[in-house]
Amino acid sequence: MASLKEVRNRIVSVGSTQQITKAMKMVAAAKLRRAQDNIIRMRPYAQRLNNILTNLSSVQGEAGQNVYAQKRDVQRVLIIAVTSDRGLCGAFNSNVMKAVNNLINERYRDLQAAGNVEIMAIGKKGHEYFQKRNFTMPGDYTGVFGKLSFETVRVAAEEAMEGFRTGYYDQVDIVYNEFKNVATQIIRTEQFLPIQESVEEQGTAQAESDYIFEPSKEEILEQLIPKSLKIQVYKAVLESNASEHGARMTAMDKATENAGELLKQLKLTYNRTRQAAITTEILEIVGGAEALAAGR
Template sequence: MASLKEVRNRIVSVSSTQQITKAMKMVAAAKLRRAQDNIMRMRPYAQRLNNILENLSGVQSEEGTNAYAQKRDVQRVLIIAVTSDRGLCGAFNSNVQKAVNQLIAERYAQQAAAGNVSIMAIGKKGHEYFAKRGYTMAGDFTTVFGNLSFDTVRVAAELAMEGFRTGAYDQVDLVYNEFKNVATQIIRTEQFLPIQENQEEQNASQAESDYIFEPSKQEILEQLIPKSLKIQVYKAVLESNASEHGARMTAMDKATDNAGELLKQLKLTYNRTRQAAITTEILEIVGGAEALAAGK
């Protein structure tokens, strides 16, 4: 049985940990409100932009195919993995890492064996994880969440777009956590490039919409498509940011509750140990007194 001093030290240690987790939960809750507001404002804009592109009869035009819609044999792959800069957020980062590993194993095993799978990790945890495993890292975006804005994320999106346009990558995929609520984050794996066409939606939108293009459709597409792609990455990062704070808030709430349960057990153990020690002392005193009395 542990001594009273050991149990007392554990109680102090767990109490300090509980105070830390409670404070981290409150900080995460405050950050979550701002992050949730940001993603809720971004979603309608991103959806509206996608609807406009769908109403433009896809990426095909009389002048040719847009550079970001060219389909090629997939030899070189880039995966954009959005994680966080810090831990203590449950399985938030490990879920992205598992999803990327599963994507490579199921779809890009041949390219990975040839060393043609590159990772663009937005977030320090993802960058460290994939760099240690020998993947080619595209850029360094470990400080994005320290100053999260469209301009910081745009650099990552432009690097991926330029790599696809120049032929450095034949396909670009995006893996991130989508924010649903505080307790639920959904892993999303999406094809970023080449742009996918939804023929059914195109036909429906063409039947419902009649546009006059000024300037030409091709010029509009050449400006809207890059902007839409950058918005897509920015939205994924905002989703991940809100998901991170939700996951950390949930993890710290559970850690605080677990610390409380552990404190109850430790205090019960402490009281039992103290009672046993007092009983032992009483028995020793009584035994000593009886021995003295017998000696007389």
């Protein structure tokens, strides 16, 4: 049985840990509110812009002119993996890494064996993980979440788009956590490039006749499509940011509860140990008194 001092030290240590996890939960809750507001405002805009993007790519004759919609034989792939800069958020980061590994094993095993799969990790945890596994990693985006804005994310999106536009990459996928609620994050694996055409059936062509291209289709393709693609990456990062704070809040809440349960057990152990020590002292005193009485 542990000594009273050892149990007392553990109680103090667990109590300090509980205070830290409780504080981290409160900080994550405050950050989550702002991140959730940002993604809720972004979703309708990004969704509408993405609909326009896919519709433009499906207009007769436009897909051939749009370099970002060109389908090629897949010889080299870029995977954008969105993780976090910090840990202590449960399985948030490991789920992304697992999804990326599954994607490679299921679709790009041969390309990976040839060294033709590259990882663009947005977030320090993903960067460190894939760097240790000797993946080719274009760019360093480990500090994006420290000053999260469209401008910081735009650089990563432009690098991926430029690689596809020049033909260096034949396909670009993106893996991230989509925010559903505080306790639930959904792993999304989406094709970023080439742009997927609208899957709507025959009503699509009729619907597109309502579009008025001003000033021209060419300028629309040159300006709107790149902007829309950058918005899609920014949306994925905002989703991941909200998911991270939700996952951390949940993890810290659970850690605080576990610390509370451990404190109860330690205090019970402390009281039992203390009681056993007192009982032992009483028995020693009684035994000594009886010994003295017998010796008279």
